[in-house]
Each structure stands twice: as structure tokens, then as C-alpha cells.
Amino acid sequence: MGANSTPKDDPKGLLRGRFSEATDAFVEEFTASVSFDQRLWREDIQGSQAHARMLNAIGVLTDAELGEISAGLDQVSEEIEAGQFKWDVQLEDVHMNIESRLIGLIGDTGKKLHTGRSRNDQVATDIRLYLRSEIDRIEALQVEVLHAILDLAEQNSDTIMPGFTHLQAAQPITFGHHLMAWFEMMRRDRERLLDCRKRVNQLPLGAAALAGTPYCPDRDMLAKDLGFDGICNNSLDAVSDRDFAIEFCATAALTLTHLSRWCEELVLWSSQQFGFVDLPDRFCTGSSIMPQKKNPDVPELVRGKTGRVNGHLIALLTLMKSQPLAYNKDNQEDKEPLFDAVDTLHDCLTAMAGLIPNIEANTETMLDATLKGFTTATDLADYLVSKGVPFRDAHETVGRAVQLAVSKGCGLEALELSDLNGPGSEAITEDVYQILTPHGSVAARNHAGGTAPAQVRKAIQAARGEI
Numbered sequence: 069m070g071a072n073s074t075p076k077d078d079p080k081g082l083l084r085g086r087f088s089e090a091t092d093a094f095v096e097e098f099t100a101s102v103s104f105d106q107r108l109w110r111e112d113i114q115g116s117q118a119h120a121r122m123l124n125a126i127g128v129l130t131d132a133e134l135g136e137i138s139a140g141l142d143q144v145s146e147e148i149e150a151g152q153f154k155w156d157v158q159l160e161d162v163h164m165n166i167e168s169r170l171i172g173l174i175g176d177t178g179k180k181l182h183t184g185r186s187r188n189d190q191v192a193t194d195i196r197l198y199l200r201s202e203i204d205r206i207e208a209l210q211v212e213v214l215h216a217i218l219d220l221a222e223q224n225s226d227t228i229m230p231g232f233t234h235l236q237a238a239q240p241i242t243f244g245h246h247l248m249a250w251f252e253m254m255r256r257d258r259e260r261l262l263d264c265r266k267r268v269n270q271l272p273l274g275a276a277a278l279a280g281t282p283y284c285p286d287r288d289m290l291a292k293d294l295g296f297d298g299i300c301n302n303s304l305d306a307v308s309d310r311d312f313a314i315e316f317c318a319t320a321a322l323t324l325t326h327l328s329r330w331c332e333e334l335v336l337w338s339s340q341q342f343g344f345v346d347l348p349d350r351f352c353t354g355s356s357i358m359p360q361k362k363n364p365d366v367p368e369l370v371r372g373k374t375g376r377v378n379g380h381l382i383a384l385l386t387l388m389k390s391q392p393l394a395y396n397k398d399n400q401e402d403k404e405p406l407f408d409a410v411d412t413l414h415d416c417l418t419a420m421a422g423l424i425p426n427i428e429a430n431t432e433t434m435l436d437a438t439l440k441g442f443t444t445a446t447d448l449a450d451y452l453v454s455k456g457v458p459f460r461d462a463h464e465t466v467g468r469a470v471q472l473a474v475s476k477g478c479g480l481e482a483l484e485l486s487d488l489n490g491p492g493s494e495a496i497t498e499d500v501y502q503i504l505t506p507h508g509s510v511a512a513r514n515h516a517g518g519t520a521p522a523q524v525r526k527a528i529q530a531a532r533g534e535i
């Protein structure tokens with residue numbers, strides 16, 4: 069097939085003018101990306117439509133040619149939407165498939181679309197358009213989860229539970245306060261995502277293969293048309309770096325790392341040993357052998373899926389590492405990890421948005437665990453300090469009282485004043501019994517960031533105004 073013949077009967081004719089033999093069959097499959105990058109067809113057509121309008125504006129395409137190309141691309145779009153489009157692996161990728169079909173539909177005018185453009189700036193533009201809209205969908209889910217946490221925290225701003233360090237009961241807190249810690253984690257995840265969006269939303273188109281193009285494209289027009297905040301300043305950088313995708317994956321990995329922590333807690337808390345919460349039946353599964361089981365599969369899976377997104381982050385970092393400028397085919401490998409990171413994060417947030425409003429706190433079990441864990445021991449030490457005892461001495465006195473309570477099998481509040489004080493001391497008096505209650509303990513921590521119900525309600529109210 070000669071250089072001037074049409075590509076209609078030879079798909080590869082679009083690219084293989086300088087070759088004297090056909091592509092090896094294995095190499096064709098090996099180098100093709102259409103099986104996965106066809107997911108970008110909407111963005112590819114959106115980018116082509118804008119490119120055609122710009123070519124018209126700078127005088128490369130006549131009004132009539134623009135009309136033909138525009139209508140042709142609309143038709144390709146309809147065919148894909150209707151499932152009638154034939155994806156051809158010989159055409160390598162989504163870009164060549166769509167362009168070739170356009171030429172098939174409208175003839176020679178279609179061949180003018182690729183003027184002043186390369187697949188290098190085309191694919192970078194497609195991915196950025198795709199990721200921008202996925203970020204917006206994900207961010208909407210984050211807002212839903214944030215609201216769900218606030219609602220649950222509000223219902224539980226007075227619910228007492230033990231706070232943990234080293235997974236040992238440490239001090240009384242409110243469940244609302246614990247949930248607001250989750251809130252803060254996701255609030256930062258959302259901020260990170262929105263910040264990442266700024267760097268995703270820059271236009272590569274116009275960079276062409278790597279050096280720009282003598283047609284002098286109106287890149288500001290393209291950016292405005294496609295809703296980008298600005299243009300990539302350097303043509304080499306525009307076609308080669310995928311740092312925006314790496315940044316998204318880092319954000320996704322961190323978000324999932326946070327979700328994995330919440331989910332770990334839900335798995336523990338819904339166990340018979342803790343019994344702090346009940347998860348809705350419709351979010352749990354049974355066992356094929358043990359009839360009594362109600363397994364928290366959804367939080368377990370979210371916890372588990374964190375691993376694959378962490379893996380995608382490493383895959384993209386490694387893909388980019390040591391790549392010389394500018395575009396290299398390595399970058400074709402950016403898509404599958406990115407797509408899967410997007411899907412996984414989206415699904416996990418959907419799961420959490422469904423789960424969180426349906427978490428039921430077993431308030432009595434939580435209170436019981438708080439009472440059993442000597443969680444007010446620090447309050448007793450603080451009480452002694454308020455009576456003039458140096459903190460280290462107070463710590464020792466309380467340690468002895470805990471030891472005694474353990475041997476008697478009771479809580480601190482059940483000890484006599486003489487037992488609490490120990491021999492030769494009278495610092496502890498009757499008023500101590502108020503501060504030994506978990507309610508007294510949380511109420512005392514009435515400062516910004518503290519667990520007092522009043523502070524938790526204040527934090528919730530402030531947060532509502534901020535998201």
C-alpha cells in the first residue's frame with residue numbers, strides 16, 4: 069500500500085507509510101491499548117471537537133470542514149454509545165480507532181483533524197479530562213461520607229466509650245468524638261483531592277508530539293473550551309509527565325489507608341468480643357458452614373482493597389522513574405493502574421456512604437467497657453495534683469489503687485477513701501467519686517479539640533458550616 073492510498077482498507081495505513089513490512093502479529097497485540105483505553109472515548113471525542121473548533125478559528129479548517137468533522141464525530145459518538153462501534157486492535161488505541169472511523173464516515177476532510185496534533189498531547193489531554201470528572205464524582209462521595217459521619221457523631225455526642233491506646237482501654241471519650249477523628253481524616257483527604265485537581269486541570273493539547281506545532285494553536289481557546297484552568301507551560305513536560313496521575317493515586321492510597329483504619333475498627337467493634345456496634349444485615353454476609361456467622365465483609369474488603377491502590381501508586385511511580393523526556397511508550401501503562409485506583413476508591417467510598425448512617429452504637433456495652441477498664445485513673449491523678457500532690461507521686465498513688473482494685477475485682481469508684489489514699493495520706497476526699505465517673509471525666513475535657521460533649525457538638529456545628 070502506497071503512502072497516498074486511503075486507510076479504509078488498510079487500518080495501519082494511517083501510520084505505516086515508512087515501513088516495508090506489516091507489523092508482527094504478536095507485536096500488534098503487545099503494543100495495542102485499545103482493550104483498556106477505549107474507556108477514554110468520550111474525552112477523546114470531546115478533545116477532538118475542541119481541537120477542530122480551534123483549527124477553524126486559526127484558519128486551518130473552513131467552516132464547512134468543521135461542520136463535517138463535528139457531525140462525523142457526533143456520529144462516531146452515537147455508534148459507540150449504541151454499542152455498534154467495532155473496536156479494532158489493529159488500530160492500536162482509542163485515538164486511532166475513532167480517527168479512522170471518522171475518515172471512513174466523512175472521507176478526506178476527516179484526515180485534516182490531526183493537523184497540529186499528536187497522540188502524545190491527545191492522550192495526555194484525554195486522561196486529564198477523564199481524571200478531572202472522576203475526581204468530581206469522588207469528591208461528591210467524600211462530601212456524602214463527611215455528612216454521614218457528622219450525623220452519626222451528633223447522635224452520639226454524649227455516648228461514652230473507652231478511648232484506646234495500644235488497643236488497651238485508656239480514657240473515657242465520647243463516640244461522637246471518636247467519629248469526629250474520622251471526620252478530620254477525610255476532611256484532609258478531600259482537601260488533598262481538590263488540591264490535586266488543580267494540577268490535573270491543565271491543558272497539554274497544542275504540545276503536539278513534543279515540540280509544539282508551526283500551526284501556532286490557540287491554546288487559551290482550547291483550555292477555555294475544555295474547561296481547563298490553564299495550559300501546561302512546556303510542551304515537553306505536557307506530553308511526558310504523569311505526575312498528576314501519581315498524585316491522584318497517592319491521594320487515593322492515603323484515603324484508603326484512612327478507610328482501612330475505620331474499617332479495622334468496625335470489624336473489631338462488631339465482633340462478639342467488643343460488641344460496641346451493630347452493622348446492618350444487608351452489609352454483612354453469612355458463612356457457608358457456620359450458621360451463626362454474620363461477617364463484616366464490607367469493611368473487611370475495603371480494608372483489603374487498600375493494598376491494591378497502594379500497589380497502583382508504586383506501579384505509577386516506578387513507571388515514571390528514570391524516563392527520559394519526552395513521551396515514551398511506557399506511559400501507555402499509566403491507564404490500567406489509574407483506572408483501577410479510581411474505581412476502587414469510588415466503590416469503597418460508596419460502601420462507606422451506605423454503611424456509616426446504618427451503624428448502631430450499643431451504648432450500654434460501650435459504657436460497660438469504659439467502667440471496666442480503670443479509664444478514669446488519669447482523672448484520679450489529675451485530682452491529686454489539684455490537691456497539691458506532685459504529678460509523679462500522684463501517678464504512683466493511683467497505680468497502687470489500681471493494683472488494689474484489680475485484686476478486689478472492682479472498679480476504682482468502689483474503693484474506700486482509705487484504700488484510694490493509701491497509708492498516711494488524706495489528700496483524697498469524698499468529692500473524688502464524681503470525677504471517677506466516665507461522664508465526669510469527659511465533661512472535664514472541655515476545651516477545643518477535647519472530648520467533652522459540648523466541644524463535640526461545637527466541632528460538629530463548625531464542620532457543618534465548612535463542608
Ligand code: ARG
Nearest residue numbers: 101161187188191397399400
Ligand atoms: N496509546 C498511547 C498511550 O496511551 C497513545 C500515545 C501514543 N503515542 C505514540 N507516539 N506512540 O500512551
